[in-house]
Amino acid sequence: MDQWNELLRQFPEGFRELFSKVELDFHKIREIRIRAGRQAVFRLGEEEYFLLPDGKLTRQIESGQKFREHDIKKLIEYMGSYSLYAYEEELRQGFLTVKGGHRVGIAGKVVLEKGRVKNFKYISSVNIRISHEIKGAGDQTLPYLYDHHGLCHTLIVSPPGCGKTTLLRDLIRQISNGWGKEQGRNVGVVDERSEIGGCYLGIPQNDLGVRTDLLDCCPKAEGMMMLIRSMAPDVIAVDEIGKEEDVQAMENALRCGCRLLATIHGTCMEEIKEKRVLASFLRDKVFQRFLFLDKGYSAHGMRSVYNSSFQPIYERGDKNA
Amino acid sequence: MLKIFGIVCIMAGSAGMGYLQGKEWKGRLNQWKIMKRMCLLIRSEIQYKGLPLPEAFACTAGKMPSPFQEMLREVEEKMEERKGVHLPDIWREAVKKYMRKTNLKRQEIERLCTFGEQVGYFDKEVQMSAIDWYVDELDKDIVQNEKTIGQKVHMCHCLGILGGLFLTILFL
Numbered sequence: 231m232d233q234w235n236e237l238l239r240q241f242p243e244g245f246r247e248l249f250s251k252v253e254l255d256f257h258k259i260r261e262i263r264i265r266a267g268r269q270a271v272f273r274l275g276e277e278e279y280f281l282l283p284d285g286k287l288t289r290q291i292e293s294g295q296k297f298r299e300h301d302i303k304k305l306i307e308y309m310g311s312y313s314l315y316a317y318e319e320e321l322r323q324g325f326l327t328v329k330g331g332h333r334v335g336i337a338g339k340v341v342l343e344k345g346r347v348k349n350f351k352y353i354s355s356v357n358i359r360i361s362h363e364i365k366g367a368g369d370q371t372l373p374y375l376y377d378h379h380g381l382c383h384t385l386i387v388s389p390p391g392c393g394k395t396t397l398l399r400d401l402i403r404q405i406s407n408g409w410g411k412e413q414g415r416n417v418g419v420v421d422e423r424s425e426i427g428g429c430y431l432g433i434p435q436n437d438l439g440v441r442t443d444l445l446d447c448c449p450k451a452e453g454m455m456m457l458i459r460s461m462a463p464d465v466i467a468v469d470e471i472g473k474e475e476d477v478q479a480m481e482n483a484l485r486c487g488c489r490l491l492a493t494i495h496g497t498c499m500e501e502i503k504e505k506r507v508l509a510s511f512l513r514d515k516v517f518q519r520f521l522f523l524d525k526g527y528s529a530h531g532m533r534s535v536y537n538s539s540f541q542p543i544y545e546r547g548d549k550n551a
Numbered sequence: 552m553l554k555i556f557g558i559v560c561i562m563a564g565s566a567g568m569g570y571l572q573g574k575e576w577k578g579r580l581n582q583w584k585i586m587k588r589m590c591l592l593i594r595s596e597i598q599y600k601g602l603p604l605p606e607a608f609a610c611t612a613g614k615m616p617s618p619f620q621e622m623l624r625e626v627e628e629k630m631e632e633r634k635g636v637h638l639p640d641i642w643r644e645a646v647k648k649y650m651r652k653t654n655l656k657r658q659e660i661e662r663l664c665t666f667g668e669q670v671g672y673f674d675k676e677v678q679m680s681a682i683d684w685y686v687d688e689l690d691k692d693i694v695q696n697e698k699t700i701g702q703k704v705h706m707c708h709c710l711g712i713l714g715g716l717f718l719t720i721l722f723l
Binding site: 246313314315 | 597601602603604605606607630633635636637638670671672673674675678
């Protein structure tokens with residue numbers, strides 16, 4: 231409940247009185263969606279609920295509490311401490327991060343400048359994605375990511391919403407702090423969308439370990455090169471690779487002797503093999519571990535682990551095992 | 552002897568009142584200039600450091616005299632407390648609380664209250680333009696008052712002395 235109360239501090243008067251009446255399990259809450267002229271939606275786990283004017287949650291959409299565009303404007307202004315100019319770079323990407331590492335996605339009418347999104351003119355939707363830091367999410371995964379040389383170059387693969395970032399965050403923390411008999415390593419993190427560290431005004435809101443250096447809101451390719459040049463990391467961690475330049479920067483990191491820890495969208499080994507952007511890495515067998523996640527699996531979604539020859543070294547067939 | 556003493560007292564009191572009134576005029580002009588400096592400092596914290604408002608207020612507070620310093624600190628603290636209150640309301644409350652201690656008149660305090668409504672824009676350029684507009688308006692008044700302040704102060708001094716003379720003649 232403390233975390234819920236802490237989150238409520240991000241809401242201005244009007245929202246706060248209503249939301250404080252909501253009784254929920256904070257660990258279950260994933261999102262709060264507020265759209266102009268539409269019913270507010272609370273997503274708890276996989277279930278959707280609508281907010282009643284008395285603060286109770288219902289599944290009946292008709293009776294849900296609606297918010298006006300003006301309310302949304304006030305909400306965003308308050309969440310951004312009336313300093314939205316300070317979030318210009320984040321807003322360009324369609325979100326801002328608030329204290330606690332929670333991410334506020336926004337949609338509406340954008341302002342373009344030279345064909346690029348410059349800012350928002352009107353905001354019609356807000357999606358507050360609640361950050362859940364799960365310490366220990368990587369406990370069962372970590373032993374599979376090491377061989378006799380130490381940490382393997384690892385690619386975490388999963389569809390959206392399966393806990394890639396949560397797992398990556400905990401792996402970073404444990405690799406940085408050291409775990410079991412493994413000594414702590416310097417980890418460089420490029421957090422392009424402020425999802426790993428959940429930075430609020432440059433300060434990570436999530437625990438990424440004592441030996442972690444974080445570049446927040448920095449393009450991955452550029453960030454990796456900056457880290458290599460300036461921080462000499464042992465391990466470089468990036469979320470959601472997918473561009474040609476990301477892979478090029480990872481190649482540079484390899485040449486500098488860094489271990490790689492990356493995530494990518496995907497569902498199975500076949501799909502990964504078909505990704506053109508990864509072709510050179512797969513051909514050269516750069517990744518020594520492929521970790522596949524899926525909803526419904528225990529150990530924070532870990533379904534299977536493959537080695538560099540694409541052979542499974544861990545596989546769980548039973549979803550609810 | 553007693554009469555002379557009375558005359559001296561009346562003249563000194565009256566001239567003193569004139570002097571204080573003149574000093575108040577100078578004080579008001581000085582406070583307008585401090586207000587302008589405050590706005591410009593906040594603007595530069597935004598422009599060059601890209602600081603969010605609570606931090607910009609805190610940085611500016613350190614460079615301001617009392618009671619502007621206390622006012623900015625209170626606004627910053629209340630923003631950081633995040634009790635759900637909107638910035639224009641926090642700003643207005645702090646301005647009314649601290650500016651009572653200055654020579655500013657009610658409408659001038661009211662104008663400073665509106666500064667809280669000039670912030671919160673999405674775009675840095677728009678935000679700075681809004682502050683610039685506010686500073687320009689303030690500047691117009693400062694320039695106009697600077698032109699006439701000498702005359703006003705002189706008039707206050709003269710009226711003080713003349714008022715004393717008038718009272719002396721009346722009592723004699």
